[in-house]
Amino acid sequence: MALSLTACASAPSRVTNACAIFEQRDGLFNNWARQAKAAEREFGVPVPILMATIYVESGFQPYAKPPRKYVLGFIPWGRVSSAYGYAQALDGTWLTxxxxxxxxxxxxSDFGDAIHFVGWYHNRSHQKNGIPLTDGYNLYLAYYSGHAGYSRGQFGSGVRQTAQKSAAMAARYEAQLRSCGY
Known part of the structure; x- marks a missing residue:
């Protein structure tokens, strides 16, 4: 039992294949596919978009953190943001x-909570900014930029490219999940 609990705290080994992710993480104490489907049912965001957001944000690393800032180029000094975990949720947004x-x-750092959060956030993007729940590209732009930043069209450098990566991964995940029957 300790082995399966320990395995849950690490990233799946094949993160570019949604079927493999679910196969690696669906067991007695953990069922990522069930948790993903539950978030989809509650918030209306397709599982492939939820999974692609997590893929782009953390690569399914449960304890992911942004890079450190450095003073004088070599003295570690805090992090560039408070983002943390699978969904890279900021402290204030997580509290909300x-x-x-x-x-x-x-x-x-719990996948079920993180995927629920991503569904919640994307649903809020739909409510606040009118983004269709099936539009992985714009949902990611709003996820990264925040609702106000998205509505103002303020996207940092490289964000559009990352949103394209997320949308492409969602399409890939969708085809994979269809082929393996999840």
């Missing part, structure tokens, strides 16, 4: 999520 959903024990 917990308040809005009542999921006070949610953890950014």
């Amino acid at each position: 999520y917990k308040k809005d959903t009542g999921r006070w024990s949610a953890s950014r």
Whole structure:
């Protein structure tokens, strides 16, 4: 039992294949496919888009953090943001999520909580900015830039390219999941 619990705390080994991710993570104590489908049902965002967001944000690393800032080029000094976990959720946004959903024990390093968060956030992007729930490109732009940044069209350098990567991965995941019956 300890082995399967330990395995849950690491990233799947084949993160570019949605079927392999679910096969690696679906067991007695963990069912990523079920958690992903539950988020899709609750928020209306397709599983491939949810998974692609996590792929781009953290590569399915549960304890992912942004790079450190350095003083004088070599002294570590904090991080560039408070993003953390599978979904790279910022501290303030994570707190808003917990308040809005009542999921006070949610953890950014728990896949089920993270995919629920991504569904919640994308659904809010749909409500606030009118982005279709099936538009992985624009949902990612709003995810990265924030709702206000998205509505102003403020996208940092490289964000459009990353949004294209996310949308392409969502299409790939969709085809894979269709072929393996998830």
